[in-house]
Amino acid sequence: YMTLGYPGTFSHALSQSGSFWWEDEWLVKHLREFIPSEGKFWLSVGSEEKGAGMVHGPTELCQNLDQDAGVAHMAAGLASYGHTVRHHVHDGGHETRCWKEDLPQALEWLLSKGR
Numbered sequence: 840y841m842t843l844g845y846p847g848t849f850s851h852a853l854s855q856s857g858s859f860w861w862e863d864e865w866l867v868k869h870l871r872e873f874i875p876s877e878g879k880f881w882l883s884v885g886s887e888e889k890g891a892g893m894v895h896g897p898t899e900l901c902q903n904l905d906q907d908a909g910v911a912h913m914a915a916g917l918a919s920y921g922h923t924v925r926h927h928v929h930d931g932g933h934e935t936r937c938w939k940e941d942l943p944q945a946l947e948w949l950l951s952k953g954r
Contacts, residue, residue, distance in 0.1 A: 840866060846876035851949045853881045855938045856888060860902050860909035867909075867916045875921035881945040882917075882924065884910040887932035906933065 842852040843866075859867055888906035895902060904912075907928070914926035925948055931937040 842876070842878050842880065843870070843873040846874075846878055850876070850878040851880070852878065853942075853945050853949060854910075854913075855883050855941060855945075856885065856906055856933050857882060857910055857913065858902075858906070859913040860891075860904040860906065861900065864904065864909060864912060867912050870916045870920050873920070879923045879925070879949055880914075880917050881927065881949055882910050882914045883927040883929060883938075883941045883945065885931045885933060885937050886928050887930075 842849040884907050886907065891903060891905040891908075893902045894900070911926065914924050917924045925945075927941065927945070929937050929941055
């Protein structure tokens with residue numbers, strides 16, 4: 840949200856296992872309200888992040904869509920509005936090991952001059 844809403848301050852975004860399912864994909868549905876930026880978006884998720892129909896405590900938020908699908912919808916939505924996106928699906932689940940392995944490649948791509 841910060842990169843979309845404040846591109847002059849936040850030029851790139853790195854999201855690992857992002858909760859784009861939140862509020863029935865609110866951010867995905869509102870992408871058209873943001874002007875495409877020169878920034879880049881790295882969205883990664885684990886191939887095993889398939890849980891849906893869960894209630895998260897203590898907030899009682901209901902996750903009706905699995906993490907994998909939510910990230911895929913966000914990546915496709917960003918790309919459809921002209922943003923530069925890298926959607927990376929890694930082997931594994933919602934765990935620090937996966938994020939640690941993903942981080943160097945994500946930072947290298949985000950900080951490179953190319954698209």
